[in-house]
Amino acid sequence: MSPIPFLAVKGGPHERGLAHGHRFASEIADNIETYLRRFAASGLDRASAFVEAERWLGAIASANPAYAEEMRGIAQGAGQREEGIALLNARYELAFTLFGKEAVRAAHGRELAPADGCTTFGLLPQVSADGHAWLGQNWDWLEGVHGRTFVLRVERADKPGFVCLTEAGIAGGKMGVNECGIGLVENGLASSADGRHPYCKPFHVRCREVLDAQTLDEAMLAPFEAPRTCSANFLLGASGGEIVDIETSPDHASGLHAQDGIITHSNHFLSEGHGESLLEKIAPNTLARVDRMRALLAKHRGAVSFEHMRSAATDHSGAPYGICRHPDPKQPVARRTMTVGAVLVDLDARIMHVANGPPCCNEYAAFSV
Ligand SMILES: [Zn+2]
Incomplete structure (x- = not known):
């Protein structure tokens, strides 16, 4: 595979979105088709997916007008309907609501269904070889999205600049770090409470709001803001060595902290109060990955190098x-x-x-801010 594409944008939200949409028009069209096929495989047909997308378009506009403006720029630049871009920006909520329903069915039928997974970690300065705080993630997602992602660097007058990894068509970004040293990686989670509050601020808008923050306190407001439609895990860090993991479900959020300088996460809840945790029912490998990642890093505690993290x-x-x-x-x-x-990171x-x-x-x- 070739190195990941890179796009640097500046200016206001519409101008940035326009550049994003124009550069990645064909990848955006491919991503829309990939998600429509994936949703259809779980029983949400094309027409219903676009009805949902239209509702999310309105929800995003009221939750974060600047984000909605960036989406409009993407749609215009890519020659897509705004609903198509909304479908991508709310794809986490669309997909995970379906995954949760599949998990409930699978648990009753004793079948295994492939779900997405991600493995994340955070290292405090005392465990890394260079004395820096680090975050890491393997982002496990649909094969059809591979090759349709890119690194976005944003420069803007009113908020911190940042770099993030995102999917073509998704404004918010996902994993990233900003010029104030605030960084983010995340994991998908699903709970029996998901879907209780429809059309709340979506996951990808919250990811962008973390990268908008100047302090870790401010960054934590994005996952904490209730209510939420779907569960998710946000692993946040700040330069200088603060790392906090926030597990969220529709009505509950809980913080987890590094143990002996290391924190790891995968795709099941590690704290109580979130309802029934669902993804391990269809993808039990999540139960092993969180401990495996910890063990691999802990072997080098105090001297964890880039090569150890890569390994x-x-x-x-x-x-x-x-x-x-x-x-x-x-x-x-x-x-x-x-x-x-x-x-x-x-x-x-x-x-x-x-x-x-x-x-x-x-x-x-390597991409710097
Ligand atoms: Zn491999």
Whole structure:
């Protein structure tokens, strides 16, 4: 795989969105089709998906007008209907509501269904070789999205600049770090309470609001703001060495902290109060990955280097559903997942290293804010 594409934008939200949409028009069209196929595989047909997308368009406009303006720019630049871009920006809520329903059905039928997974970690300065705070993530998601992602660098007058890894068509970004040293990685979670509050501020808008923040306190407001439509895990960090993990479900949020300088997470709840945790019912590998990642990093506690982090991210224990995930040929194409991107974020240097696919066979490239 070639290195990940990169786009630097500046100016106001519409101008930035226009540049994004224009540059990645064909990838945006591909992503819309990939999600429509994936939703259809779980029983949400095209027409219903667009009805949902229209509702989300209104929800995003009232939750964060600047974000909605950036989406309008993307739609215009890519030659897409605004509903198509809203479908991408609310795809987390659309997908995870469906996954939760599948998990409930699967648990009753004793069947396994592939769900997405992600493995994340945070390192406090006392455990890293360079004395910096680090975040890392293997982003495991639909095979069809691989190659349709890019690194976005944003420069703007009113808020901090940042770099993030995102999907073509999604304004918010996902993993990233900003010029104040605030960084973010995340994991999908699903709870029996999901969907209780429809059309709240979506996950990807919250990700952008973390990267809008100047302090960790301010960044934490984005995941904490209730109510929420779907569950998610946000692992936040700040240069200088603060790291906080926030598990969220529709009516509850709880903080987790590093133990002996290391925190790891995957796709099941680690704290109480969130209802029934669902993804482990259809993807039990999540239960192993969180501990496996901790063990791989803890071996080098006090001297964890970039090479140690890279090596942990390439671990294949539990293949093909390990930390470094490869497509499972036994699954139908629309449902296949893989590590579509991997990041190692140096919060103190404000540099995000990104591999364009499984890190065992893709080099990390460095992007500074
Ligand atoms: Zn691999």
